[in-house]
Amino acid sequence: GQQVMQIPQYQHVQEGEDFTTYCNSSTTLSNIQWYKQRPGGHPVFLIQLVKSGEVKKQKRLTFQFGEAKKNSSLHITATQTTDVGTYFCAASLYNFNKFYFGSGTKLNVKP
Amino acid sequence: EAGVAQSPRYKIIEKRQSVAFWCNPISGHATLYWYQQILGQGPKLLIQFQNNGVVDDSQLPKDRFSAERLKGVDSTLKIQPAKLEDSAVYLCASSLNRIMNTEAFFGQGTRLTVV
Numbered sequence: 687g688q689q690v691m692q693i694p695q696y697q698h699v700q701e702g703e704d705f706t707t708y709c710n711s712s713t714t715l716s717n718i719q720w721y722k723q724r725p726g727g728h729p730v731f732l733i734q735l736v737k738s739g740e741v742k743k744q745k746r747l748t749f750q751f752g753e754a755k756k757n758s759s760l761h762i763t764a765t766q767t768t769d770v771g772t773y774f775c776a777a778s779l780y781n782f783n784k785f786y787f788g789s790g791t792k793l794n795v796k797p
Numbered sequence: 798e799a800g801v802a803q804s805p806r807y808k809i810i811e812k813r814q815s816v817a818f819w820c821n822p823i824s825g826h827a828t829l830y831w832y833q834q835i836l837g838q839g840p841k842l843l844i845q846f847q848n849n850g851v852v853d854d855s856q857l858p859k860d861r862f863s864a865e866r867l868k869g870v871d872s873t874l875k876i877q878p879a880k881l882e883d884s885a886v887y888l889c890a891s892s893l894n895r896i897m898n899t900e901a902f903f904g905q906g907t908r909l910t911v912v
Contacts, residue, residue, distance in 0.1 A: 731902070785901070786842060787842075
């Protein structure tokens with residue numbers, strides 16, 4: 687399967703601090719999705735990015751797709767304890783329907 | 798709208814035994830996925846169905862794992878015989894499979910422990 691690297695593996699922040707996770711691929715991606723998995727839960731879809739350089743926002747979350755479509759980032763502004771969980775990118779090479787997950791970034795937010 | 802249903806939620810078996818998992822996707826979803834998620838790792842795609850046909854099973858250990866999706870709706874994943882390293886959460890997901898609308902909805906998963 688394709689290699690989708692995600693960094694960092696863990697991030698501990700104080701509530702109110704910002705958080706960013708990065709997803710990188712050595713090959714050009716068709717599109718990328720982001721999911722959040724709460725402890726003990728299942729992945730929940732957050733967003734899908736398709737276009738080169740695309741930026742999407744959901745309240746405090748900002749998602750970016752790189753110009754070369756080889757990387758993506760998720761940025762959370764002013765984290766809250768409800769943001770705790772593992773954030774996964776899921777990337778597709780050739781079409782929209784085969785997604786391979788990154789290793790995830792586990793976010794812990796201290797109140 | 799009902800979500801993706803999976804059963805059982807938990808299963809403990811001894812190595813070399815067999816086990817089967819069941820998944821009922823969201824009604825109308827043509828694409829069904831089985832993922833294996835080992836603790837601390839991202840979900841690993843085992844097999845993907847489009848209706849009742851296999852789209853991708855490149856990472857399915859076919860010597861011990863099998864899956865089917867009869868009539869393009871429910872699906873079962875079987876492991877025979879199980880190994881210790883098969884201990885993981887097995888996630889089923891489904892999507893509509895329309896271009897630009899491929900959000901995957903996941904079930905709660907089946908946590909398998911092989912002892």
